[in-house]
Every structure is written in structure tokens, then in C-alpha cells.
Amino acid sequence: MAGWKAIMYPINLLTVMFLPFFSLAQEKTESSKSRKLMPDAVIVQHAGSIGYFSGGIGYELFKNKKGNLDLLYGHLPRRKGGNLDIVTAKFAYRPFKIRINDVAVIYPANPGVFLSYTFGENLSFTFDKDQYSRGYYGWSEALRSHLSISNELELSGKNLFNSKRNRSLVFYSEFNANDLYLVSWATNRDGLSFFKIFKLGVGAKVKF
Amino acid sequence: MPLIFTFLFAGCDKIEYSPNQKLDRDGPRNVNRVNLEKLAQTNGDDTVRFILSGDTQRGYGEARDFVKKANTLPGIDFAVIAGDISDFGLLQEMEWVAEIYNRLKIPYIGVIGNHDLTANGKDVFQKVFGELDYSFVYGGIKFICINTNSREFNFNGTVPDIQWLNKEMKSQSGINKMVVISHVSPLSADFDKKLEQPFVEALASTGNCLASLHAHDHTSGYFTPYETGPPFIVTSAILKREFTVITIANGRLESDNVSY
Numbered sequence: 001m002a003g004w005k006a007i008m009y010p011i012n013l014l015t016v017m018f019l020p021f022f023s024l025a026q027e028k029t030e031s032s033k034s035r036k037l038m039p040d041a042v043i044v045q046h047a048g049s050i051g052y053f054s055g056g057i058g059y060e061l062f063k064n065k066k067g068n069l070d071l072l073y074g075h076l077p078r079r080k081g082g083n084l085d086i087v088t089a090k091f092a093y094r095p096f097k098i099r100i101n102d103v104a105v106i107y108p109a110n111p112g113v114f115l116s117y118t119f120g121e122n123l124s125f126t127f128d129k130d131q132y133s134r135g136y137y138g139w140s141e142a143l144r145s146h147l148s149i150s151n152e153l154e155l156s157g158k159n160l161f162n163s164k165r166n167r168s169l170v171f172y173s174e175f176n177a178n179d180l181y182l183v184s185w186a187t188n189r190d191g192l193s194f195f196k197i198f199k200l201g202v203g204a205k206v207k208f
Numbered sequence: 209m210p211l212i213f214t215f216l217f218a219g220c221d222k223i224e225y226s227p228n229q230k231l232d233r234d235g236p237r238n239v240n241r242v243n244l245e246k247l248a249q250t251n252g253d254d255t256v257r258f259i260l261s262g263d264t265q266r267g268y269g270e271a272r273d274f275v276k277k278a279n280t281l282p283g284i285d286f287a288v289i290a291g292d293i294s295d296f297g298l299l300q301e302m303e304w305v306a307e308i309y310n311r312l313k314i315p316y317i318g319v320i321g322n323h324d325l326t327a328n329g330k331d332v333f334q335k336v337f338g339e340l341d342y343s344f345v346y347g348g349i350k351f352i353c354i355n356t357n358s359r360e361f362n363f364n365g366t367v368p369d370i371q372w373l374n375k376e377m378k379s380q381s382g383i384n385k386m387v388v389i390s391h392v393s394p395l396s397a398d399f400d401k402k403l404e405q406p407f408v409e410a411l412a413s414t415g416n417c418l419a420s421l422h423a424h425d426h427t428s429g430y431f432t433p434y435e436t437g438p439p440f441i442v443t444s445a446i447l448k449r450e451f452t453v454i455t456i457a458n459g460r461l462e463s464d465n466v467s468y
Binding site: 074076082122183201 | 222223224225226227228229230231232266267268269270271272295297298299300301304323326327328330331359362
């Protein structure tokens with residue numbers, strides 16, 4: 001039973017996550033409302049505390065398009081330290097922009113926050129109420145919140161590939177610290193360096 | 209591009225797949241086996257003296273100061289972290305503590321605590337430290353380290369493993385005395401009540417068990433609540449900047465609490 005659950009969870013999650021994508025792709029014809037729901041990017045990421053590999057969709061937020069909302073599903077296989085399945089929702093803001101030339105733009109420091117939920121055999125949202133008195137352990141094993149800072153290199157497809165459509169390719173690296181590492185640092189600022197609690201991931205996006 | 213590559217190469221050890229990952233590429237491994245091999249090579253004397261510490265949890269500063277203090281103490285053979293090495297059962301936490309304890313001049317070993325069994329902690333402990341139940345002999349004394357975190361197994365009757373303990377307590381040639389080390393003492397509500405009596409009887413069975421050593425309570429204590437068997441000695445916590453020095457000489461065991 002547990003085995004089936006482990007298989008069905010990610011499949012269900014994938015379906016839920018990509019359902020709007022697929023259905024909207026079919027009727028993308030015209031309504032501006034559905035166009036709004038169409039993702040602006042597809043994403044793949046390596047590491048970054050949300051799976052060995054993760055993939056998903058991204059939206060640009062606000063009129064100035066400086067906000068990002070990314071929804072990702074990640075997997076960590078057993079041989080790499082799993083077996084874990086992770087769903088993540090990221091929000092980031094890109095306040096700075098450095099234009100290199102016609103092709104390349106760098107976003108050097110994009111602060112953000114994200115939430116991740118991990119499905120794994122030893123992880124639960126709350127500790128069992130029958131097994132532990134209230135407040136015995138005061139955290140969730142499965143739900144993590146993270147602080148992040150990323151940088152992006154955006155290559156314009158229009159100029160790079162002579163493409164007619166306004167596509168672009170983005171490479172990024174992202175440092176994050178989760179709530180448990182942050183609380184470890186906050187209560188031990190002399191014993192644990194702030195730099196040590198940040199972990200790295202790298203990724204790529206195709207924007208359209 | 210250069211920017212991204214700089215980050216990439218600067219941070220190879222910063223790559224993390226998940227805070228709940230059970231292993232990584234370059235952290236400390238098999239701490240207990242490596243340190244027991246070191247201990248076996250040291251020349252002991254008539255006196256066996258070791259440090260009983262526990263509950264490092266998130267006390268990285270306190271752990272670092274402990275190592276400094278321990279390195280100034282003379283005649284110590286080895287150190288024990290008697291559980292709750294981590295707070296959240298995470299690989300990164302156990303590695304951070306192991307990296308700090310690695311700076312001890314003496315060998316050290318870890319024993320599993322209840323916090324170390326949350327999330328994927330059991331697998332992580334097995335990779336970073338080693339077995340949950342294990343024993344070793346030093347200076348003619350057998351040290352039996354056992355998982356007594358019954359609540360983490362929902363009091364299912366398997367923890368502590370009484371059968372294994374009874375087997376380990378059997379008298380062996382070359383062994384004069386025994387010491388049992390575990391995180392949760394049988395006096396705690398987190399110890400399986402059904403197994404309290406069998407545990408105490410196992411300790412009393414040989415007549416040469418000097419003490420049962422514990423942590424978990426964050427206050428030091430010396431208890432002799434049962435008619436037979438050895439005393440139960442509880443160390444305070446590294447978090448509280450306290451540990452205990454255990455000295456065994458001429459078949460007698462003494463404990464001294466140290467604040468730093």
C-alpha cells in the first residue's frame with residue numbers, strides 16, 4: 001500500500017500542477033483571462049534543496065514583470081539520499097537589471113521566499129498526537145519555508161536565434177536557507193556562520 | 209555566465225538536494241567505527257576516564273566551547289555524545305556537530321537520541337555515526353551503547369532491544385566490568401514502561417555493571433531507585449554548557465559534573 005501511495009502522490013501532484021497548463025494550451029486561442037493563466041516559462045532545476053532535479057512552470061508578476069512565481073515538482077532518488085518527492089512554490093523579485101548587450105541581461109540579486117512540502121516515508125506534516133504530547137516537537141518535518149537569493153542570466157532568443165517570437169533562455173543559480181537552518185543560526189550566531197546555512201541550486205528557464 | 213560559474217565552483221559543498229536527504233558526497237561518515245579504531249590504538253593506563261556529554265542539538269557555540277574545554281583536560285581517553293546530537297534529525301545538523309567534535313584531541317562516539325530519530329534521522333545517524341545498538345571493549349571494560357528512545361517507536365516493545373542487551377551482558381573472558389550508555393534513562397516517561405523492569409534486570413544480571421549512563425533530561429542526576437543493579441547517572445546538556453567526567457579505577461566508578 002505504502003508503495004502505491006509513494007507512486008501515486010507524485011503522479012497526482014504532477015497532474016494537478018500541469019492540468020491548467022495543458023487545458024489552457026488547447027484554448028489559448030483568445031480570452032485574455034486564460035492568457036493570464038498561461039505560464040510564462042518552463043523551468044528545470046538541479047539541487048537547491050527541492051530535489052535532485054525539479055521541473056515546473058513560472059509566471060511573471062506585476063506590471064513591471066519584476067516578480068516571479070515558480071511552481072515546481074522535484075524528486076530525489078534513493079541512490080542520491082532519497083526517496084523523496086517535493087513540491088515547491090517560489091516567489092522572487094528582481095529589483096536590479098544589468099543589460100550587457102542586445103542578447104544578454106543579468107539580474108544580479110533577486111531576493112525571494114519559497115515553501116516546499118516533502119513527501120517521504122518518514123516525514124509528516126505534524127507529529128502524531130497520540131504518540132507525543134502537545135508541543136513535544138514544535139516543527140513540521142515535511143513543510144519547509146525558505147529564504148532565497150538568486151541571480152539570472154537571460155539570453156534573448158529574438159536576437160540570439162533570430163527567432164520571430166519573443167522567447168528567451170534563462171540560466172540561474174539560487175542560494176536558499178530553510179527555516180530550521182535559519183533558527184539554528186539565529187540562536188547560535190557565534191557558533192554557526194550565516195554563510196554556512198545557505199545551499200545552492202542551479203537551473204534554466206525557457207521564457208515565452 | 210561567468211557570474212553563474214563562479215557561484216557553481218565556489219559552492220560545490222553547498223549543493224543540497226533536500227534538507228531531508230539521507231546522504232551527501234563529502235560529509236563525515238562512520239564516525240563511531242573510525243574513532244573506535246583510533247581508541248583501540250591508544251595506550252591506556254590503569255584508569256579509564258572519559259567524558260559523558262549529551263544534547264548538543266542546536267548548541268553549536270556551546271559545542272565548540274566544549275571541545276576547547278575538553279582539549280585542556282588531562283588524562284581523558286575518549287568522549288561520548290549520548291544522544292540528541294541534532295535537533296531536527298537532519299543530515300546537515302549531525303555533520304555540523306561531527307565537524308565540531310572532530311576537533312577533539314581524543315576519539316569520540318555518538319549514541320542515538322530521540323531528536324536524532326525524527327524525520328530521516330535514523331538513516332542519517334546510521335550513515336554519519338553507525339549502528340543504533342553497539343558495544344566495544346576498552347581497558348577491560350565493556351561499553352554497551354543502546355537505543356532507548358522508546359517513544360520514537362511508539363512504545364512498540366522493540367526499543368530498547370532487551371534480547372540484544374541480555375546477549376551483550378553475558379560475561380566474557382577479559383572483561384572485568386561493564387558500562388551501559390543510552391540517551392533516555394528507564395526513569396523517563398519516554399522509556400517504554402513495559403521494558404523498564406527487564407532493562408533493570410538485565411543490568412543487574414551480571415553483578416559487574418558499574419553504571420547506566422544517560423542524557424536527555426538537561427539536568428544532571430545520580431539515581432539508585434531500584435533494589436539491585438547499578439546507579440543511573442544522567443549528564444546535563446552541552447546546550448547548558450555542562451558535561452560529566454566519568455572515572456573508572458580499581459573497579460569503581462566516579463562521576464564529576466563540569467560546567468564551562
